[in-house]
Amino acid sequence: MAHCFSCGASTRTLEQLLELIGRMDLMVTPTTDIVTPLENRLLIPLEHIEIDDELIGAELPDFYKRTFLHPYLQERGFIFDDYEYFPVGTTGKLNLRYADYVIFPVIDKGVTVGHAARHTWPKTDIDRYNRKVKCSGGYKILRYRNSTDNDFSKLLYNYDAIREGATDTVILTEGIIDAIALTRKLELYDNPYISVVATFGKKISDVQIFKLQSKGIGTVVIGYDGDAVETIKRTSERLKPYFDVFIADIANAGKDWDEMSEKEIYETFAYRLMTPIEYKLKKVQERCRENS
Incomplete structure (x- = not known):
């Protein structure tokens, strides 16, 4: 029996307790043989899982330049050490696709393998703008504009x-x-x-x-x-x-x-x-x- 004196919930069997905490994998059923030792072969995966972690180098957006001062990042609390340790840059108006974004290179073993770009407008302003263009026609603003050279599940x-x-x-x-x-x-x-x-x-x-x-x-x-x-x-x-x-x-x-x-x-x-x-x-x- 288990009882929580904080919320008053009680369980009277092991099965009820394990179900409550989401650990039914620990339940031993009457049909489970707990006497016969496991064969070694049962402890070895039947298949070898291949992990494809190969990455290719990626180019940063055209006209990207590293920055050590940016109003959006200052508002997020960035200090000199942040700019020093975490490269970030912009393209300015030279690249209209990224004109209002800050761009963070993603680096793996010293190689740039992608980038994550974040729009500098507040989310409320982006949502308001997107509602307008939905009615009048036009392109929506993406809050995030990331590279496609490598799958981000590998990064x-x-x-x-x-x-x-x-x-x-x-x-x-x-x-x-x-x-x-x-x-x-x-x-x-x-x-x-x-x-x-x-x-x-x-x-x-x-x-x-x-x-x-x-x-x-x-x-x-x-x-x-x-x-x-x-x-x-x-x-x-x-x-x-x-x-x-x-x-x-x-x-x-x-x-x-x-x-x-x-x-x-x-x-x-x-x-x-x-x-x-x-x-x-x-x-x-x-x-x-x-x-x-």
Whole structure:
């Protein structure tokens, strides 16, 4: 029997408890033979999984020039060290396709393999403009304009910051701005043991897992947005067979890392760093409180 004194939820059987926390894979059924030893061949994958991590070099947009000062980035908290460690540039009006974007090169083993461009207008202004052109005709503004040379499921932003043989821990974020913000606020620029990388979204691919493994990473901290509860659960399950996994549970689900203060970030990693099972149980408790 299990009972939560916080929310009052109770379970009376092992099956009920495992179902509640989403771990029915731990259930031993009456038909399971737990006496006969497993044959070694059952522990070996039947098929060898090929990981296609091959990348090609990519050109940055025409007229791209690196910048060390930009109003949009200043508003996002960029300081000199950010410009120094994370190359970013613009094309200006010379390339109308990228005229109002900041462009972040994606570098892998010293080679530019793509770029991620972010429009500098606020999201509300972009949405307002797109509603107008939908009625009057015209081209919509894309918030993000990324390269197509390589599939982004094969890329990790800031991958070269991971030092093989030294870096043990990586913090995963969804986007570039969050990765840079965490590096700045945790002062990880020259830290050889911990790096922050972005997965370009809430999912992680086999190739990205392989790339982390190939650098000798032992611990992964998932730092995705606080409102992505189910995605975080799935991602943690994907990572568990390969790494020691922790989840940085952001107290205010509506905030991104770049919107949080240094104090809020340190408190997250000091008091709200959880194992996947702790994270699941906490979210069950929160759901019970909301429904009570």
